[in-house]
């Protein structure tokens with residue numbers, strides 16, 4: 001199979017994608033993580049590159065190998081991810097936040113391994129910056145900003161609220177309570193919601209197939 005797609009409909013487009021889960025250290029040997037596999041973001045990066053885009057992939061934790069022809073930067077924490085994304089953002093036309101960013105980090109990371117002396121252990125968490133929200137504040141004409149929403153209830157309402165609050169052009173709403181959808185699966189079932197309140201129900205499909213559908217829709221709305 002050829003790497004490059006027949007369709008070069010993203011030729012020369014500068015696309016910034018985040019993928020995978022962030023890890024927030026507790027001490028030198030422990031961290032708080034999440035179940036994100038990185039599959040959705042990596043599939044988007046690979047498909048965008050196949051279609052001719054100039055792709056930067058800011059990757060949190062994943063066991064996947066880097067897609068071909070993609071400029072990949074690996075990060076660990078939400079703050080590192082934010083720093084790398086903000087570096088690339090001004091020069092990017094399409095920005096897709098597929099990463100599962102930790103909402104909280106450990107307030108005081110222990111310098112030494114924590115010993116199991118106490119019967120109970122309390123760790124104080126501090127809210128992380130919302131990367132996507134800050135991109136929404138800085139967005140200029142000619143930039144198309146896409147987010148994901150992971151929900152276990154009120155999918156449409158919560159996703160629509162995120163789209164508006166974060167000033168997005170499109171949001172991919174993910175019902176993570178469903179089997180075969182969301183975190184750590186090969187398939188997904190989503191709704192694609194646009195700024196003009198168009199809602200498309202996308203049926204169950206592989207994340208590779210879904211990546212192609214998402215990029216089709218981005219092209220449709222971005223070029224308007």
Ligand code: CTP
Pocket residue numbers: 078097098099100101102103128129130131132133146147148149150151162
């Ligand atoms: N996101 C981000 N920075 C964060 C948290 C989330 O950029 N600190 C991005 C995610 O990459 C995703 C979108 O915001 O594209 C929505 O993430 P989600 O976890 O569904 O929503 P939150 O805004 O974090 O709200 P909550 O988890 O409370 O539902």
Ligand code: CA
Pocket residue numbers: 101102103
């Ligand atoms: Ca969150």
